[in-house]
Amino acid sequence: MLIRTPGDLGAVIRDRRKRLKLDQATLAKRIGVSRQWVIEVEHGHPRAELALVLRALDVLGIPVDVNSGGPTSRGSTSAVDINAIVTKAKEGKT
Amino acid sequence: MLIRTPGDLGAVIRDRRKRLKLDQATLAKRIGVSRQWVIEVEHGHPRAELALVLRALDVLGIPVDVNSGGPTSRGSTSAVDINAIVTKAKEGKT
DNA sequence: TATAAATGTAGCCGCTCGCCGACATTCCGA
DNA sequence: TCGGAATGTCGGCGAGCGGCTACATTTATA
Numbered sequence: 001m002l003i004r005t006p007g008d009l010g011a012v013i014r015d016r017r018k019r020l021k022l023d024q025a026t027l028a029k030r031i032g033v034s035r036q037w038v039i040e041v042e043h044g045h046p047r048a049e050l051a052l053v054l055r056a057l058d059v060l061g062i063p064v065d066v067n068s069g070g071p072t073s074r075g076s077t078s079a080v081d082i083n084a085i086v087t088k089a090k091e092g093k094t
Numbered sequence: 095m096l097i098r099t100p101g102d103l104g105a106v107i108r109d110r111r112k113r114l115k116l117d118q119a120t121l122a123k124r125i126g127v128s129r130q131w132v133i134e135v136e137h138g139h140p141r142a143e144l145a146l147v148l149r150a151l152d153v154l155g156i157p158v159d160v161n162s163g164g165p166t167s168r169g170s171t172s173a174v175d176i177n178a179i180v181t182k183a184k185e186g187k188t
Numbered sequence: 189t190a191t192a193a194a195t196g197t198a199g200c201c202g203c204t205c206g207c208c209g210a211c212a213t214t215c216c217g218a
Numbered sequence: 219t220c221g222g223a224a225t226g227t228c229g230g231c232g233a234g235c236g237g238c239t240a241c242a243t244t245t246a247t248a
Contacts, residue, residue, distance in 0.1 A: 003158040006144050012162045023194060034237050039196065046145035047205090047235065050100050053144055057160065064097040065159045066151065068106050117224060128207050133226065141205065141235090 003064075007044035009053065014042040016060040031056045097158075101138035103147065108136040110154040124153045 003009050017027050017038075024038040031038070033052055041048050041056065057064055097103050111121050111132075118132040125132070127146055135142050135150065151158055 001160050001162045003160055004148060004152060006148065009144070009148075009160075012160055015162055024196095025194080035195090036197090036238085037236060040236085043196095045235090046143070048144045049140070049205095049235080050103070050142045050144060050147055051140035052236090054098060054100065054103075058098060062160050062162065065161075066095050066097055066103075066106055066156050067159075068095045068109060068156065118226095119224080129225090130208090130227095131206060134206085137226090139205095143205075143235095146206090 005044070006041075006046040006048065009057075010042045010044040012062065013038075013056055013060060016062055017042075020060065027056075027059070030059045099138070100135075100140040100142065103151075104136045104138040106156065107132075107150055107154060110156055111136075114154065121150075121153070125150045 001008070001012060003012070017024070022030075024042075025035045028035045028038045031052065032055065037048070037052065038056075041053065054064065095102070095106060097106070111118070116124075118136075119129050122129045122132045125146065126149065131142070131146065132150075135147065148158070
């Protein structure tokens with residue numbers, strides 16, 4: 001699942017929480033935040049604290065992976081095609 | 095690259111920015127934040143806004159991927175086996 | 189149906205964010 | 219060597235976060 005907005009993240013978190021049969025209060029305690037925080041984040045709160053979000057994902061056992069863009073360029077465009085990436089993302093798909 | 099702390103994220107962002115030959119000011123403008131924000135985040139600021147961080151990653155063309163617990167994407171669960179724990183505890187249904 | 193749990197909402201408060209503007213320092217090229 | 223750009227730092231300011239308590243609503247259980 002690609003994350004591009006707080007909403008995506010919220011959905012993932014909520015989904016995972018339910019799968020783990022955890023209620024918001026319990027999850028909140030494990031993360032070290034208030035229940036309200038969990039609610040807000042699950043609803044896609046855009047201004048949540050980075051560290052808390054990462055902690056939440058960690059507690060839920062959700063690994064966050066990013067493509068730092070291999071420096072050795074794995075047989076593809078040598079340069080960086082930000083344009084292509086962003087454009088494609090904006091367009092959606094073909 | 096697995097992201098577990100704001101520091102990890104900052105490193106990735108900085109690395110990518112340099113690779114794109116962008117200065118902080120330019121990147122900041124593209125993301126829609128101040129230069130100070132870029133500096134803080136690159137230094138691993140733990141309380142940055144989620145949405146801004148995601149936007150930064152997007153601008154830099156860095157896809158963020160998470161394992162929302164797909165059927166075949168059964169993680170290795172090397173760190174915390176919350177799944178196993180909870181599952182076992184809840185076991186008894188079906 | 190009645191009860192309890194879980195979820196969502198509201199207002200108040202302290203604290204920090206993110207921004208602005210300016211300046212010091214470091215880095216790199218001419 | 220010199221100069222300019224890039225980077226990092228400082229102080230102040232308005233705005234909103236995140237925590238708390240209590241309550242309303244929805245859902246699930248007995």
